[in-house]
Amino acid sequence: MRILFVGDVMGSRGRQMLTAYLPKLKSRYRPQVTIVNGENAAGGRGITGKIYKEFLQAGADVITMGNHVWDNRDIFEFIDSAKKLVRPANFPSPTTPGLGQVYVQVNQLKLAVINLQGNALMGQTLDNPFHKADQLLAQITQETKLIFIDFHAETTAEKEAFAWYLDGRVSAVIGTHTHVQTNDARVLPQGTAYLTDAGMTGAYDAVLGVQSEKSIERFLTQLPTRYVIKDNGRGVLGGCVVDLDDLNGHARKIMPVVINADHPFSFDD
Template sequence: MQFLFLGDIVGERGMELVSEYLPRLKHDFKPQVTIVNGENVTKTGRGISHKLFKQLMTAGADVVTLGNHAWNNAEIFDFIADTPQLVRPLNYPGDQVPGKGYSILNVNGVQVAVVNLQGRVFMELTDDPFRSLDKLLQEPQLQAVSVIFVDVHAETTSEKKALALYFDGRVTAMIGTHTHVQTTDAQILPRGTAFLTDAGMTGPAEGVIGMTYESVINKFLTARPTRFAVQQAGSGVVSGCLVSVDAKTGLAKRIRPLLISKEHPYQTL
């Protein structure tokens, strides 16, 4: 079994790149499960709409994960409860959070769970991601699931690696998102969990992590509140990874980073 994952899709440029490259990637690599992080897909780079969610599904996504910008577009409250393929962070606090923190798919008779976690270091206050995932893994609906893919949306490398090692052998893959910069540490951990600190982003390659450099530099120079604008012009980047899985054991066999940019033209791996 193979998973294809694309990191944070940013703005209109990110949506264009998904429409262009995701069908090609699915044709070439034939993944059984395709997951994309869609928390930045609106024009402002914050949140998701129903129209954009449907566009991601049409392009080839099976599940769309979110993160700290999940609620930035209020329209999400109108449809997330009826959209099991849209997964918000599992560890959002409270008992009345709309939507779910995981989605379960039946893939050729194999039960697959896609989970979204959010980190706490330098992020908004959430419940403990360690205990939240521990609790989920003990729930009856997860007992028949043999393959568990986790998108951990977090700021620090240490928190992501600690989560991956804590759940090593209990989840199939722990793939980081949020920083928009792909790391070079793709690995299979000792007990069989695939790990990558950050999958990177899919969107405008110029600017600063998808935003116009002028707005970001102004923030650093003045230390004043600044509204960041999504970069529109220039080249793009597609970032993510491919994870090969033993469906019987639920453990990963191989993880391969995926990067398409002006410096790294598309080619099959």
């Protein structure tokens, strides 16, 4: 099975990049499943029902989320009916709407897609993602060996530790949240594909998708300057492609994907 994953879609520029390049990426890589992180899709904060449908129409099979999942109140109007939207599974299960995992059926194969949020430096403490993963896998492994986790977390240490903890038990642990693609894509010794951060999809000439002057102002003044999403100019798309062994669920290969002015898309690459 081949999976295409696209990192945090940031604002309208990110949505433009996704709709422009996702069909091209699918044509080039021929994934069986396409997963998109959409937690920043609505102006950098959350997602709307309209955007959720637009992502599905553009070619996404599953949309994962993160710490901004509840920022746009529109989500409460549709999350329980959005069967292809996955919010962090380690929110309190009795009181939290939506799904923390979904299954995607591909012919005779079934892929489990899980979203989990880290706790280190995230501004909120959810259920321990390591323990939550154990709980989820106890049931999921009865259904399938093909398991993909979007781990939405701040620190490299927590992401790496999480991947090593699950090495051989899940197919892939792909990090999101920090918006800069890391240069450490690898398959761990027991067969789990890992990437600390897949990168973002949005404005290229910006600071993590935010207007650079606003970000600079905050660092200069040390005041709580309001961030403004950059919605024009050159774009970037970050993500990865993961190839899995259909029989044992282990990763065979992980390939980073990046499209920007310095790495333009080409079918000849």
